Amino acid sequence: MNKVKASGFTKQMARNMFYGGSVFFIFVFAALIFDSERKIPFRSNAEAITPAVERGKGLWETRNCIGCHTLLGEGAYFAPELGNVYKRRGPEFIKAWIASQPTHIPGRRQMPQFNFSEEQLNDMVEFLRWTNNVNTENWPPNIEG
Structure with missing residues (x-):
């Protein structure tokens, strides 16, 4: 008999x-x-990469901006997200802000002074303009980053 x-x-x-x-x-x-x-x-947005954008990216990398800032969600969270800073503040504000550092405001984190030339400031703005136009599907989730 088989057992089942x-x-x-x-x-x-x-x-x-x-x-x-x-x-x-x-x-x-x-x-x-x-x-x-x-x-x-x-x-x-690769079709919009120009020599100025490439030079700006070189400045971004050699000055280790990502060590403090995030760009399109990547990087450190010490300083503001810059993927949409061009839309938020505009090119003249970006140049003036970089040139005015450090602000020496008590209690505020200080960004270093990089002593950029006018051409380097323009290149950095072009790089940030380019990143602003990458389709990130609404990242960061709010305009202030």
């Missing part, structure tokens, strides 16, 4: 669920990657 096993969760069922679920989520992940890669050229 009680149906339950077997090792084979667990293995099948693991492999089936893994394959399913690998396909989902691959589809998300494909979708993101397809959208990047339309969102990146």
Whole structure:
């Protein structure tokens, strides 16, 4: 006489669920990657990169601005987000603010004085203008960053 096993969760069922679920989520992940890669050229604003934007990015990197500021959500959270500063404040304010540092206001964090030339200030503004026009799908979530 054969004994009938009680149906339950077997090792084979667990293995099948693991492999089936893994394959399913690998396909989902691959589809998300494909979708993101397809959208990047339309969102990146790469066609607007000029030599001034490249020089401004070089200043951003060599002066370690990202050590204090965030740009499009990346960087340190010590100082304001600058991905939309061009829209918030405008080019003349940006140049005047950078040139006036440090402010020596008691109790306020101080940005260093970089002694930028007028051309370097213009390049930095162009870089920030370019980042302002990258399609970030409304990042940062509010205008003040």
